[in-house]
Amino acid sequence: MATPATIVASQPIAPEQASLWSDAWRKLRRNRLALAGAIYLTFVVAVALTALVYTPYPMAKVGVGIPYTGPSPEHLLGVDTIGRDVLSRLMVGAQVSLLVGVGTQLVVLAIGVPIGLGAGYFRGWFDQVMTFVINLFYGVPNLLVALILVFLLGPSLTNIIVAIASTGWMDMARLVRGQTLSLRERDFIEASRASGARPAKILFGHVLPNALGPIIVQATFGVPAAILFEAFMSFLGLGVPPPMPSWGSMAADGIVAIRIAAYMVVAPALALSLTLMAFNFVGDGLRDALDPRQRR
Amino acid sequence: MASPILQVKDLRTEFTTHDGVVRAVDGVSFDLYPGESLGIVGESGSGKSVTALSLLRLVPSPGRVVGGQVLFHNDDLLQLSDEDMREIRGRDIAMIFQDPQSSLNPVLRTGFQIAEAMLAHQRATRAQSLRRAVELLKRVRIPAAESRARDYPHQLSGGMRQRAMIAMGLANAPAILIADEPTTALDVTVQAQILELLADLNQELGAAVVMITHNMGVVAGLCTRVIVMYAGKIVEQGPVEQIFENPQHPYTWSLLKSIPRVDSLRHERLRSIEGIAPDLLRPPRGCRFHPRCPFRVEKCFSEEPSLKEVKPDQLASCWVTMDRARAEMGADTLLDIRPGAASGVHPGELVD
Numbered sequence: 001m002a003t004p005a006t007i008v009a010s011q012p013i014a015p016e017q018a019s020l021w022s023d024a025w026r027k028l029r030r031n032r033l034a035l036a037g038a039i040y041l042t043f044v045v046a047v048a049l050t051a052l053v054y055t056p057y058p059m060a061k062v063g064v065g066i067p068y069t070g071p072s073p074e075h076l077l078g079v080d081t082i083g084r085d086v087l088s089r090l091m092v093g094a095q096v097s098l099l100v101g102v103g104t105q106l107v108v109l110a111i112g113v114p115i116g117l118g119a120g121y122f123r124g125w126f127d128q129v130m131t132f133v134i135n136l137f138y139g140v141p142n143l144l145v146a147l148i149l150v151f152l153l154g155p156s157l158t159n160i161i162v163a164i165a166s167t168g169w170m171d172m173a174r175l176v177r178g179q180t181l182s183l184r185e186r187d188f189i190e191a192s193r194a195s196g197a198r199p200a201k202i203l204f205g206h207v208l209p210n211a212l213g214p215i216i217v218q219a220t221f222g223v224p225a226a227i228l229f230e231a232f233m234s235f236l237g238l239g240v241p242p243p244m245p246s247w248g249s250m251a252a253d254g255i256v257a258i259r260i261a262a263y264m265v266v267a268p269a270l271a272l273s274l275t276l277m278a279f280n281f282v283g284d285g286l287r288d289a290l291d292p293r294q295r296r
Numbered sequence: 297m298a299s300p301i302l303q304v305k306d307l308r309t310e311f312t313t314h315d316g317v318v319r320a321v322d323g324v325s326f327d328l329y330p331g332e333s334l335g336i337v338g339e340s341g342s343g344k345s346v347t348a349l350s351l352l353r354l355v356p357s358p359g360r361v362v363g364g365q366v367l368f369h370n371d372d373l374l375q376l377s378d379e380d381m382r383e384i385r386g387r388d389i390a391m392i393f394q395d396p397q398s399s400l401n402p403v404l405r406t407g408f409q410i411a412e413a414m415l416a417h418q419r420a421t422r423a424q425s426l427r428r429a430v431e432l433l434k435r436v437r438i439p440a441a442e443s444r445a446r447d448y449p450h451q452l453s454g455g456m457r458q459r460a461m462i463a464m465g466l467a468n469a470p471a472i473l474i475a476d477e478p479t480t481a482l483d484v485t486v487q488a489q490i491l492e493l494l495a496d497l498n499q500e501l502g503a504a505v506v507m508i509t510h511n512m513g514v515v516a517g518l519c520t521r522v523i524v525m526y527a528g529k530i531v532e533q534g535p536v537e538q539i540f541e542n543p544q545h546p547y548t549w550s551l552l553k554s555i556p557r558v559d560s561l562r563h564e565r566l567r568s569i570e571g572i573a574p575d576l577l578r579p580p581r582g583c584r585f586h587p588r589c590p591f592r593v594e595k596c597f598s599e600e601p602s603l604k605e606v607k608p609d610q611l612a613s614c615w616v617t618m619d620r621a622r623a624e625m626g627a628d629t630l631l632d633i634r635p636g637a638a639s640g641v642h643p644g645e646l647v648d
Contacts, residue, residue: 187395187398188398188399188400188401190399191393191464194352194391195385195386195390196382196413196468197412197413201412205404206404209401210402210403
């Protein structure tokens with residue numbers, strides 16, 4: 001019964017290249033910088049999680065060491081201006097940065113994706129209104145919007161996330177709108193409509209999965225931007241309220257002593273830079289991996 | 297004959313463009329009977345695809361249906377609410393598109409996409425739908441259906457993808473299956489298989505098939521009745537054998553003449569229809585085919601013919617008809633098929 005013909009027919013002719021995602025994962029693993037970035041980020045996440053249960057010293061406790069003393073076996077990254085352990089604060093700062101970075105992008109996704117999908121798919125008045133609002137937000141300086149919001153809402157972690165997201169959702173909305181505009185003309189959307197699918201099903205079941213690649217890349221690049229924004233606001237004194245440490249506010253605290261105790265600025269600045277770089281490497285890697293035109 | 301399952305009456309679809317209004321479908325009427333297989337043929341731009349899309353109210357913007365009726369079970373589909381119309385699509389009237397490469401969602405598994413067509417109408421649970429998707433894949437004769445259902449579209453060949461599209465169309469056992477050039481993107485041997493499959497399914501399931509094509513061979517192989525469209529209008533309709541045997545509209549005659557024949561002599565030139573399809577922004581006055589018609593008479597330049605019965609069951613819209621062209625203009629032995637060649641009527645000689 002098993003003639004050669006049936007054997008050939010039951011074997012896929014194409015090699016096991018499975019889905020877009022496993023293909024992307026394969027390419028991502030081969031990208032050394034992205035891999036290094038991902039490993040570093042895993043380390044940062046581990047540090048942030050560790051800080052939930054353990055820090056060498058309580059991060060807010062004053063006088064655990066002599067102020068302005070540099071790195072030593074007791075205080076690996078030294079002691080800050082009022083005698084708090086820098087390493088402990090750096091570890092908790094990682095929590096803040098990750099929360100702000102990821103939290104902001106979640107808010108951005110929650111706002112930008114539905115708006116982009118709706119505007120791109122339904123066109124008409126909704127699209128016109130949204131395009132106008134997006135342009136309006138682009139017209140106002142980001143920092144101004146964020147600062148005003150923090151002033152109005154009061155400085156807290158949640159409010160900072162809201163403030164940063166309110167300056168960053170337009171890029172996501174615009175990207176998703178553009179993707180939707182091109183996807184809605186594709187034949188499989190037409191075919192889905194012809195089989196009686198509801199608009200919501202078409203949007204979230206067909207358009208969104210096809211736009212997921214660019215959305216993920218955009219969100220990955222958005223995380224370091226949000227972290228940097230938060231650091232910047234904290235540096236200006238409008239970030240997370242003390243004694244909660246943020247890499248930005250730690251740098252701001254240390255800047256007064258930069259000539260005599262540079263480690264106070266260097267430690268948070270280095271942590272910040274490495275994290276931003278790692279996110280950008282991973283973002284670049286994802287962009288290459290998820291681009292179907294770059295099949296290697 | 298049984299009563300029609302679908303009655304299209306004076307359907308009109310227009311596209312509003314910067315240059316003016318294009319009447320892509322201009323007063324098309326026809327009946328579709330249960331279980332029959334109806335071919336709609338015509339050149340690119342003749343309005344055959346737009347007619348099909350109009351039936352399902354899927355005409356892309358800036359086009360819209362501006363008039364007529366589409367009666368299905370005594371409901372005018374053009375008057376239904378969007379939600380009622382959505383329920384009709386895929387459940388009662390399904391459509392298969394031209395290009396199987398792009399008509400399946402690349403990021404979803406094939407079986408899941410077929411199951412979705414059932415889930416859209418709450419026909420079954422998710423698990424049942426997925427099981428039935430595999431059955432449907434078997435029914436459209438995809439080998440190793442269980443594993444194919446788990447494949448992504450890019451892992452299937454063109455023919456298999458079109459089979460999967462047909463399976464999707466059949467998911468809800470529709471009364472009408474509209475196939476818009478389902479074989480155009482496939483190579484010839486696969487075309488034949490797909491046509492055979494459609495013919496079998498038409499027989500087995502009793503669904504009426506509307507086959508939209510520019511290929512007369514496809515019509516001959518699959519359909520029992522045919523509608524010939526030209527420039528947004530029906531120019532001829534009737535039973536397939538009758539029309540192939542004895543076309544009455546010069547356009548149908550030219551189309552049939554232009555099919556290359558295996559038994560033709562080498563030195564015979566391939567016949568094409570002279571001229572190009574008319575610009576629908578400014579359709580010609582009178583009969584729309586007159587600028588390309590070898591048999592035109594004076595009347596064709598000024599008065600538009602309407603569809604009339606020329607033989608039992610056969611309608612044509614022509615002032616001359618091929619019977620007269622044969623008898624008076626020697627159509628059967630005609631070599632020169634340039635416009636006006638047989639009748640000797642040219643616009644310059646007309647005195648207005």
